[in-house]
Amino acid sequence: MPVIAALTSKPERLVVGVMSGTSADGVDAALLQLRGSGESLSWRLLRHETLHYSPKVRDLIRRCSEPGSGDAASICRLNVLLGELFAHAVVHVAERGGVDPKSIDLIGSHGQTLQHLPGAVTITGITVRSTLQVGEPGVIAERTGVTTVANFRTRDVAAGGQGSPLESYVDFLLFRNRSRGRLVINIGGIASLTAIPANAPASHIIGFDSGPGNLVIDGLVSHMTGGREAFDHGGRYGRKGKVADELLARLLDHPYLLTPPPKSCGREEFGRPFLESILRENAAIAPNDLIATATRFTAESIAFACRRYVMPHNVYEEAIVSGGGARNDYLMEQLRAAIPELSIKESDEYGLPAAAKEAVSFAVLANETIHGIPNNLPSVTGAARPVILGAITLGRAAS
DSSP, rough: OOHHHHHHSSEEEEEEEEETTTTOOEEEEEEEEEESOOGOEEEEEEEEEEOOOHHHHHHHHHHHSSSTTTHHHHHHHHHHHHHHHHHHHHHHHHHHOOGGGGGEEEEEEEEEEEEEEEEEETTEEEEEEEEEEEEEHHHHHHHHHHOEOOOOOHHHHHSOOOOOTTTHHHHHHHHSSSSSEEEEEESSSSSEEEOOOTTTOOOOOEEEEEEEEEEHHHHHHHHHHSOOSSGGGGGGHHHHHHHHHHHHHHTTOOOHHHSSSSOOHHHHHHHHHHHHHHHTTTTOOOHHHHHHHHHHHHHHHHHHHHEEEEEEEOOOOOEEEGGGGGHHHHHHHHHHHHTTTTTEEGGGTTTGGGHHHHHHHHHHHHHHHHHTTTOHHHHHOSSSSOOOOOOOOOOGOOO
């Protein structure tokens, strides 16, 4: 029996999703037991692990991600290095979950985004929209022996979409509700949201990147601590500071926030050049005040996106928050204050640990891919049509 047919014929599958986000702090790996596909999907999370990068790896990712700082040799080697680290994460989460790694059926790998440029440019008369994720799937499949689905964004971008947020499809499968409208907010390096009206079909879902999540906060903490700390644990630095109102007003004037969806963003808009401009132009503001202001910026930009682009069109009663930002108590307080009309809860209360959400998403997306089910949402990404995301690299059992 062909390999893909053998996988889809199994009544349930063990699937690992691996993900490295904009913050580039490590590999998230989630081990799931999945049954079915599409709207008949049922899922159970067996284990989630985060394997943090060494400072050397983190610095290499950031050098290769920032405009003008990466060279072809470094990117080539980083692609393979991350493939090795992702493969290690797969084995690690399986073993910690009490599962023989050889029994894993499928891997879904988002990879590490180096550049995301879905806006159209013309080169030699050809329209080009591009995105680049590294973490070589050939290495992952070779080291683990498991069929691996990767490069999810490229097909949506090729179809004219933003290639992000792809998790909106998974949000629909996991969190749709017959009677309650829900917003699903993921605060990673970048913040994204999915709006799911009550009892809505997939074609009515709205989703987009709202702006920065933890990216600017993390950069300020790293700068303030000389690289000793990579994020504001629990929001303790932000809580010590005072919001600089004039700076906040300037940040909230960022043109990205006023761009209507579909839209996506990343380090290109809110990475090192953006951080350096904040530091350069606000040297008189105390570090904790800068962190407090960046935290409020994230909360207010999410609230602005909800009110301008989502809430006027349907009734939403609750927001489900995931990602590393859900563990920043100060940020969550600011978010609740910014959108008091919503009941805001962490995804943990719905059975999905906040830190596991993105890795879970790519396990689910891989499962849809092997079933031949289109797993983008054109209403979210702006793609011309539904497409099947991802490229499949067969495991050793296929050779």
